[in-house]
Amino acid sequence: QRRTHRALDRSLGGNRWITRTVGASRDVTLALHHLAIGRDRARRYRDALRDFRTGAVVIFDRFPFEHLSNEQGAWLLDGPRIADSVGGGRVVWLLAAVEERMYRRFRLPDHLFVLQAKPEVSAERKPDHALDVIVAKSRAILELGTLAAGRGAAGAWIDADRPLDEVILEARTRLWDVL
Numbered sequence: 001q002r003r004t005h006r007a008l009d010r011s012l013g014g015n016r017w018i019t020r021t022v023g024a025s026r027d028v029t030l031a032l033h034h035l036a037i038g039r040d041r042a043r044r045y046r047d048a049l050r051d052f053r054t055g056a057v058v059i060f061d062r063f064p065f066e067h068l069s070n071e072q073g074a075w076l077l078d079g080p081r082i083a084d085s086v087g088g089g090r091v092v093w094l095l096a097a098v099e100e101r102m103y104r105r106f107r108l109p110d111h112l113f114v115l116q117a118k119p120e121v122s123a124e125r126k127p128d129h130a131l132d133v134i135v136a137k138s139r140a141i142l143e144l145g146t147l148a149a150g151r152g153a154a155g156a157w158i159d160a161d162r163p164l165d166e167v168i169l170e171a172r173t174r175l176w177d178v179l
Contacts, residue, residue, distance in 0.1 A: 027087040031095040034081045038099045041078070045106055057179065063112075064103055079103055108153045111178050113171055114145035115160035154178065 041064060048058040064078040080103045082096035117125075119135045126134070149155040156174045160167050 024087075024089055024091075027089060027092050028095070031082045031086045031092045031099075034085070035095050035099050038080065038102050042102050042105065057175075059175075060109070063109060064106055108148060108151060110154065111175075112145065112148050112153045112155045113174060114141060114155060114157050115167065115171075116141065116145075116157055117160040121161045 048060070052058045062078050064080075080096070080099045082092065082099050086092050086096070117138070119131065119138045122134045122138065123129065123131050145155060145157065158167060158170050158174070
């Protein structure tokens with residue numbers, strides 16, 4: 001997107017009004033995209049709370065934990081993204097505030113299973129992902145798992161370097177232990 005913005009700027013001879021307008025439109029569109037993702041997560045979270053109140057066991061394979069940490073890059077783990085990934089402007093900052101308020105409503109889970117895999121193993125399993133992003137996510141998972149445990153979420157660390165069937169068996173065993 002930004003590459004297209006720069007190419008457009010060059011082709012228009014540096015017309016700042018047009019490139020600013022295009023850039024602002026791009027930022028608002030991206031912010032709305034992130035806000036839509038957050039709304040979907042919030043809806044699924046509300047549905048899960050309703051099911052939980054009726055006695056159901058609710059399991060999320062991913063959960064937004066950005067609120068646990070003030071560290072830059074915590075958005076990698078499904079938290080608010082607008083403020084960290086989109087440019088400025090009043091509309092964008094308003095959308096970022098709405099998104100952050102939405103994510104603050106998520107409370108910590110009762111139990112947290114942290115699947116811990118070495119970045120090299122993750123990169124081998126997902127070769128289409130950038131290694132630097134995998135390394136950052138791996139570091140963030142460790143930090144946020146530790147923070148969650150420190151704030152009262154019961155945690156279980158699972159070695160995800162092992163074959164999938166072994167990881168699933170351990171996760172199921174640990175799940176039954178807490179039920």
